[in-house]
Amino acid sequence: MAIDDYLRSLRDRDWQRLESGTLRLALVGLGWWTREQAIPAIESAAFCETTVAVSDSQEKAADVVAGTDRLETAITYEEFVAGNATDEYDAVYICTPNARHLPYAVAAADHGKAVLCEKPIEATQQRAEELVTATEDVPLMIAYRMQTDPQVRRLRELIADGAIGDPVVVHGHMGQQLLDVVSGSPDQWRLDPELAGYGATVMDLGIYPLNTARFVLDADPVSVTAQMHSENEAFRDVPDQHAAFTIQFDDGTYAACTASQNAYRSGQLRIVGTEGELRLEPTFLGESPQQLTLRSFDGRTAEIDDGRRDVFGDEMTEEFDYFADRVLREEPLSPDGEHALVDMRTLAAIYEAAETGREISVT
């Protein structure tokens, strides 16, 4: 496909098959991401609506319901697990701390509901495997967000079509000032290994370059090396205030990645091949314009701004509508649980590599 065709089809929903229908969602976990990103994104979606809000207290859930047009029912986690209001929703969106994904996914599966679960799938590899097993009779998708970003999908197509020759190396970085982002909010669970899992940074941020590289390369990790450390008091319980890691993929490509929860807000992805390179920047953090740049061996350069100015919102709307499209048509979806288990094995390997000072195979 020529560059001009990519430009014309930049915002195409290449995945959409559904013509009409509505998937009713229960939102499990009402932190800032659910309130400020997920609810507005679902309001913009064609095939979804939010009908039930689930939180730790009836009051908090009712507050969120009161602040929206569509939401009607507020229940507690206990009531959700007990099966309240199951006739009011078809699927659940789980956006709790990592180590709370498992019980609510299990409950959703028990109620026969489809599950859209935030990344990473769970806090540890073992819990992630339990989650995948427990949900095998319902649709399960992981909310990686970038896989339904239209620019990322075009980037993947460009690579598959040979626009940069054979991929050789990937660079990925994601950083933010976590303590500024979550100041005074319960999101500080990311610094608590009981809730976050192996660490605060590679689990939460490093997973973006890892998973997006997998998606655009259409390749999986074979082995990793890593270095990480924490220095500030707030990060005393986690090993990775700052982290750097390399990944060898099964197509031979290397990724060199960094992540920090104590850095300037910044994200970038670059793929260099034998005959060109692609850069997406800024990315991962919803900044606009998210610019896609192609440089290729014959001197051609293209810089593509797709015009979006609410990148987070657009990515989430695309994600919810994709999920609805697949669930309502009863078709397979991706990224599914098996896909997510590869990330969890890789994340576990990255933390083990840093702790042991050894290259770790991802098996």
Add this chain to the structure above:
Amino acid sequence: MAIDDYLRSLRDRDWQRLESGTLRLALVGLGWWTREQAIPAIESAAFCETTVAVSDSQEKAADVVAGTDRLETAITYEEFVAGNATDEYDAVYICTPNARHLPYAVAAADHGKAVLCEKPIEATQQRAEELVTATEDVPLMIAYRMQTDPQVRRLRELIADGAIGDPVVVHGHMGQQLLDVVSGSPDQWRLDPELAGYGATVMDLGIYPLNTARFVLDADPVSVTAQMHSENEAFRDVPDQHAAFTIQFDDGTYAACTASQNAYRSGQLRIVGTEGELRLEPTFLGESPQQLTLRSFDGRTAEIDDGRRDVFGDEMTEEFDYFADRVLREEPLSPDGEHALVDMRTLAAIYEAAETGREISVT
């Protein structure tokens, strides 16, 4: 210093003290880099001239002399070592295969001449140490090139002045299609471990992000991890057709680097700090415009093109004039041999890390 002051002083020779004088250079090794880059760069220099050409045959040296205005004397390596024409030059520029740096540096020191030696300083750590010991009575500088690039010097000043807060991570990449660059030329010595040393790619290209990161951070490596492999027949004798490595520096900063001798021609350097980020791109490969971009926490963005359109030539002219300034004034210079030994220890550690699958300390 404010951004505007940086813009005004972008091309300043902050290092220059010499008002007049000429350093006469013998060029040892007449490959394409010497002929096409070094000789024109010295012609543009204020304080240098080339007077002697040294090669493996009298014919080849005489050919180069015939093609230039200033050069007058052509001698062989044997004649150079024997001390021919020592009254015609004050210093030598060594641009031979890595494993030939030692004998000609030893000869130059025996003749009492200052030495400007191409990077890496030698093929192995042991030979590098021998070279430094053998030249301890004469000025020795390593031709890293980037350290006299004015934009790189400004980048270093910006970091030292706190423009991005505390540095957190560095990304560096350098890649080229070696087989296209050197097709039919004797430069294929880079694929011969006897001449190149530990490998073809990290030694030749990876050293750019490594050394430039050291320079702009003003920090040294503590430990490294690495992954590398060769797949094409031409790279059968070296381990690193493609490579990825991480470096922890003594200020806590991580660098995530990649290098490939079988990739699209591309180089980039990025430093992310707690309060901003700096990007130099394209870089390392002489492409113009080499753009310096600053983004900082208060939303300030600066993109600086210093107007140079012959980046290789300018970097080399700056490097030769800096060398002359220091040698003629009999002042200490940098990057010196001790500085280069840190790179050699780091390069050896990177190859050991890849071979053993272990994090290796740089000691």
